[in-house]
Amino acid sequence: MLQVTTHGSPTGSETSRGTSPEPDRAGEPPLDDLDVGGHAVPTSDSGGGVEVLARAECLRLLGLGGVGRISVPTVAAPAIRPVNFVLDGEHVVFRTGETLLRTASRQGRPAEFEIDGTSPIDHTAWSVIATGRLADVTPDEHEYRLPLRPWAPGVKQRFVALSIDQLSGRRLAPVTRASRAVAPAGSDPDDWGRSAAVRRATGRLVNPVYRWWFRFSWSGLANIPRHGGALLVANHAGALPVDAMLTMHGIEKKLGRPVYGLHHRGLRELPYLGTILARNGGVVAHPDNALRLLRDEQQLVLVFPEGTKGTTKTYRDRYRLARFGRGGFVEAAMRAGVPVVPIAIAGTEESMPSPVRIPIDGETGIPIPLQALLLGPLGAFIHFPVKIEAHVLPPVVFDQPAGLDHYPPSEVAAATERVRSSLQAALNGRTSARRKVSA
Amino acid sequence: MSGRRTLVTGTDQPLGAAVATRLRLGNEVVAIGEEFGYDDVADLVMDEQIDTIIHAGLVRWCPQISVDVIATMRIAAAASQPASTVRNVIVASSTMIYPASSDAPRLHRESQELEPSGGSVAAGLVEAEGYVRSLAEANSHLCVAILRLADLGGLRPQGPLSRLLRGGFPALPAIAGFDPPVQLLDLDDAAAALDHAAERSLTGVYNVAGDGQLWWSAAARLASRRTFPVAVSTPSWMGLFAHRIGVPLLDPDTSDTLRFGRVADTAKFEATGFTPTRSSTQCASDARPSRYNK
Secondary structure (H helix, E strand, O other): OOOEEOOOOOOOHHHOOOOOOOOOHHHHHHHHOOEEOOEEOOOOOOOOEEEEOOHHHHHHHHHOOEEEEEEEOOOOOOEEEEEEEEEEOOEEEEEEOOHHHHHHHHOOOEEEEEEEEEEOOOOEEEEEEEEEEEEEEOOHHHHHHOOOOOOOOOOOOEEEEEEOOEEEEEEEEOOOOOOOOOOOOOOOOOOOOOOHHHHHHHHHHHHHHHHHHOOOEEEOHHHOOOOOOEEEEEOOOOOOOOHHHHHHHHHHHHHOOOEEEEEOHHHHOOOOHHHHHHHOOEEEOOHHHHHHHHHHOOOEEEEOOOOHHHHOOOHHHOOOOOOOOOOHHHHHHHHHOOOEEEEEEEOHHHHOOOOEEEEOOOOOEEEEOHHHHHHOHHHHHOOOOOOOEEEEOOOEOOOOOOOOOOOOHHHHHHHHHHHHHHHHHHHHHHHHHHHHHHO | OOOOEEEEEOOOOHHHHHHHHHHOOOOEEEEOOHHHOOOOHHHHHHHOOOOEEEEOOOEEOOOOOEEOHHHHHHHHHHHHOOOOOOOEEEEEEEHHHOOOOOOOOOOEOOOOOOOOOOOOHHHHHHHHHHHHHHHHHHOOOOEEEEEEEOEEEOOOOOOHHHHHHHOOOOEEEEEOOOOOEEOEEEHHHHHHHHHHHHHOOOOEEEEEOOOOOEEHHHHHHHOOOEEEEEOOOOOHHHHHHHHHOOOOOOOHHHHHHHHHOOOEOOHHHHOOOOOOOOOHHHHHHHOOHHHOOO
16 A cells, blocks of 8 residues: 655645535546537437446546546645556556646645546447545655656655545446347347258267267256356367367256357358258357357357367377467456356367377377378268267356446456466366276 | 529439429529539639538449549538638538458448458549548538449449349349348438538538348349349459440459448448438339339
């Protein structure tokens, strides 16, 4: 915490908001009058509205730093100044060389601090207002600890802290109701091109393979929610992977609810195959698509974050998870406020092992499966009848609030890593158990 | 609302003509088309004391789609000149600004980042919309709205897909192995949407399309046409050459649309209180020959 040195006695207590009957009155004026492009934004019939932000969310927005506006009372009229600032605990800290602000802070004056953000295209906007008292702070130890550098060159500036006694924030919510651009629910094929009829037909073809060839077994299936959206994250293996087909078939069979599988865009470009994938629940992996499925439609979405890095690895790297993507899908789950459920799949690495691969660059290459070496190119379509076990892990939930339009990249990376490490740990456990059984 | 003095551009084309016809009731309308040339539009705006500009001439649909960036620059300059009486500027753009590609999101939103390749229709639209945005940013007293209209269909089809549905070929081209979702908008609904935006003094960018989406195969069925599978999409140079010699080959954008489709999220415009009278499905069935070949 800050070491705050207050010079002078607290004055102007009559302006304190502590006794105000409306606790978040301070946040009201800016947003109610907020115009985009000089004209009122329709909010009453927009399906959106004004959202009152929780204290934690206000602090998070303040924590992003940047430039805010500080308003201090003067004899003539309230003065307002833009400052770059950081949040330190419960204090907004900024630097100033200006006499007006220095005097106010020396006298411990009350002040208001405001930050906001707008998107004129989306017609979304937020603002946060902190009310408190100014104080001089001793700069010595904070100078290097706080990431607060003066933007104006060559001015010797002092540190000033505003205690956050009151905090309020508002957000103009964007339109969130379902668009009439989408097909009505229950149409076949649905909006994504998934057809329940095609799915049933595929199920009849896949089921014997699922049951007798791979003897697919599940554990921890109760971890997949019966209702509401969830992002299912699994490991990907096999030069011509069957894991998506089997996992989707298994979940739909056991839970009786559809699963959408995110796939590489390149597959959509293939004639017929792209359409067949879409009819079977395949959706091009794009964070917007994931968000719509998870948040607006509350569906189950299966993703293999390793992507082609998983399917092109050689047998030597089996059950060693490749690097995940940029975390776009974990971020989509965060934004949608749905859990991430890791699924460790054991067996797919042995059903089509690739001893070698033709390297393209450092990370990918064309894998040559053992079957192709033994039987020629057509062999690449035959999987060994390995028993496949899918182990569903407990859902990973995030401590980030849902519905934000921006998440700190560090949080997304950390969450992605948590998902990845729990999946890797489960894979290590599974494979050693399997070895014991076979030995 | 009555008493507006409106300048409508692009009235040599069906969309502009429909807007001008619609506005004639209760409004003073100045209509200009291609032949006017847009050179003197600034003087025209001053002389006629125009308060609303509906720029329906951004996209020329016939005989081939082109984007009139220069006209848009002139309109923007006319609206922003000092002492101008203009208060509302509504620009009819197109959802063709969104990519029809395998990695595009399934539903396009107004806030999406756009990076079209050079020379395409989308690139022209991005450039033109850029001028309109600068106009809005530099003139906070103006209400500037951009309406991205879906493929214009109905009884007077203008959009490339609607023209295929209505067109004179015996069979409807479709790319083999693909069945994309498409979205259509009735021409009169488009005119009504532009009027609505002017009346409500809307600001910002909005997608406008008929309700729902439909698969290309279903659209062909509704229009009572058989599809003719084209094995591959044609390279762009071939399409351009074919156009030049008058062969109706698919242009690159249409062949992309017939593979991956293009559907825009219309929730934002719906929230302003506008409901199109014809859905995408109805627009496709409007292309059925029996409706106009009587």
